[in-house]
Amino acid sequence: MMRGKVQIKRIEKPTKRQVTFAKRRNGVLKKAHELSVLCDAQIAVMIFSDTGRLYEFSSCNLQEMMQKYHKHGKDVHISKLEVQKYMEELKGDSDSMINEIQFLQLYDRKLVGDGLNSCSYDELDEIQKQMEKSLRTVRERKVQLLAEYVENLRAKEKYLLDESAKPSTDKHKEGTGSLGSEVETGLCIGLPQVRY
């Protein structure tokens, strides 16, 4: 018998709270169901008891509800399965990249003569050969750059000699400015600060 209207505040007595929970929980779920049928509305209700048990009602697939909810610009929810798949993919990429970095770092250390204590004599031999080959390549490249530099200097010298030999009136006619700048440009790019 209802004596006096109920105060909407936490019921402290656990037994009473438990009983009220069971009754009102059913009430809410029933009302939700009725509303969905009577008014052709989509409704989802999720209830967790204070003991952590789940009671739910959904007039349709909850997934759909989430997507609809999402479209309303609220915080968005997507399937965990989908996310997991993507996560694993990223994780795989990440792992293989870490492996590659470690490999490259070890390789680098060996190439600069560090971390060699773990190498066998044969490995050292192989590394030495590689280094000698690389060194030859570097030296060849240096020689090539120097050769280009010398070539540019000769071209410039020739150009200057030709210019000074010509009469001053012809200078603009020949379009000489472009050749001059080509030579200079080549020189600057090739050897900004030469040391040898």
Next chain:
Amino acid sequence: MMRGKVQIKRIEKPTKRQVTFAKRRNGVLKKAHELSVLCDAQIAVMIFSDTGRLYEFSSCNLQEMMQKYHKHGKDVHISKLEVQKYMEELKGDSDSMINEIQFLQLYDRKLVGDGLNSCSYDELDEIQKQMEKSLRTVRERKVQLLAEYVENLRAKEKYLLDESAKPSTDKHKEGTGSLGSEVETGLCIGLPQVRY
């Protein structure tokens, strides 16, 4: 005035359905709120009208509700915001790893004398110095290994000479087996397949 109990089936008259929706919707949301307060329960209610408008109630963060729901082994939903945050983190890691790999790869190519065409003379000079230094380190290490090998050989030679000078009865008393195996072990680990 309620004449007769209501039939729980779709209300066909749109106006009537609309009115009933508004009233019952408020009823459900109110009941949900009361239940959450009275019984200290977590409740979420989502209602979409047939016109697509959203009405909702949640006793706490809906995000939390989803995670709780997830833990109950249902098909799982988690917050997209959360996922996005994690994704961006992974993406950031991934990008920086890609950068590092590219840097290391370029560095490697230069160290083995490839991709040098883009290097300035000064850079080549620097690489050459590094290589010469590394080469010295490798050669020193090879010399060190050879020296250890020779040392081991001498130790073995001495051991064999001592052994053959002793009378055969003393062999077991001296515990010579252990010295012998030490020498051999050191030799094998240091230089498995020597070439020089």
Next chain:
DNA sequence: AAAGCTATTTATAACTG
């Protein structure tokens, strides 16, 4: 604790302005 009962409150269908 779970199920049933009943006095009452609460929700709401139909009506009204």
Next chain:
DNA sequence: TCAGTTATAAATAGCTT
């Protein structure tokens, strides 16, 4: 179409079993 009213159905607090 929207509040407000009212008669009635439905929900439920406190009780009993």
